[in-house]
Amino acid sequence: xxxxxxxxxxxxxxxxxxxxxxxxxxxxxxxxxxxxxxxxxxxxxxxxxxxxxxxxxxxxxxxxxxxxxxxxxxxxxxxxxxxxxxxxxxxxxxxxxxxxxxxxxxxxxxxxxxxxxxxxxxxxxxxxxxxxxxxxxxxxxxxxxxxxxxxxxxxxxxxxxxxxxxxxxxxxxxxxxxxxxxxxxxxxxxxxxxx
Numbered sequence: 066x067x068x069x070x071x072x073x074x075x076x077x078x079x080x081x082x083x084x085x086x087x088x089x090x091x092x093x094x095x096x097x098x099x100x101x102x103x104x105x106x107x108x109x110x111x112x113x114x115x116x117x118x119x120x121x122x123x124x125x126x127x128x129x130x131x132x133x134x135x136x137x138x139x140x141x142x143x144x145x146x147x148x149x150x151x152x153x154x155x156x157x158x159x160x161x162x163x164x165x166x167x168x169x170x171x172x173x174x175x176x177x178x179x180x181x182x183x184x185x186x187x188x189x190x191x192x193x194x195x196x197x198x199x200x201x202x203x204x205x206x207x208x209x210x211x212x213x214x215x216x217x218x219x220x221x222x223x224x225x226x227x228x229x230x231x232x233x234x235x236x237x238x239x240x241x242x243x244x245x246x247x248x249x250x251x252x253x254x255x256x257x258x259x260x
Contacts, residue, residue, distance in 0.1 A: 066244065067096050067103040069117025070185050072227065072252075075204040077116070080251035084244050091240045099183060101158040107232070114241055115230045116248050118160055122230035129249055132224035135161065137213050138206040140195035145213040151179035151197030153188055164223045165200040172220040227252065 068077065073095075084093060096106060100118035107115055107122045115121045119130055139145060150169055155162050169176045179197035182188055189207040192199045198213065200222050206212060213219045229248055235241050 067112045067115040070097050071202050071205060072117055073097045074185055076251050080247040083247050087243055088240050099158060100160055113232045113235050119226050119228035126230040127228045128231055130226055130228040132226055134224055135200040135222040136203045136206055137198055137219045138192050138201050138210040139198040139213055140193060141211050143195050145198060146218045149175035149177045152176050153191045153197040153199035154178055154181045156181045156183045161225050168220050168222055
């Protein structure tokens with residue numbers, strides 16, 4: 066299976082552990098990455114199931130999808146009114162990057178890129194260190210960070226899509242059906258819908 070890194074560091078490891086307990090004879094290979102490399106693997110038939118960005122697999126293969134919020138996060142002493150606003154971003158090819166950059170621009174805020182990485186852990190560390198403000202899934206806001214609000218000068222971030230996609234011809238695979246159920250259950254508890 067393919068798993069978007071943003072989702073891999075929350076409660077989804079527990080779902081994968083539950084799967085291993087339910088299906089001890091199934092060898093599950095999990096590949097964690099960003100949408101673009103996962104799409105290439107899916108196109109080559111290397112992935113039976115993908116959990117993450119719906120663009121990773123063809124639209125017809127999307128079996129479950131929902132919108133989840135992004136949240137601003139920064140160190141407690143960070144000034145969200147800084148001008149220009151220092152942003153901590155995910156590097157390209159992150160598909161959520163552009164909507165995050167567009168959000169302050171649409172509200173007349175100047176910004177600059179202060180830090181960027183493809184690693185969730187690096188982005189979390191930069192936010193916690195006070196380098197800038199970043200946008201994360203709510204479950205990925207680092208411990209000790211704060212979530213500044215519109216009243217503190219940061220506009221509401223857009224919702225983003227997460228999805229479960231399956232390769233054609235896998236509907237009768239009971240192990241994959243079980244894995245999909247466990248991932249849906251984990252998503253329901255870990256990725257809150259709009260506040």
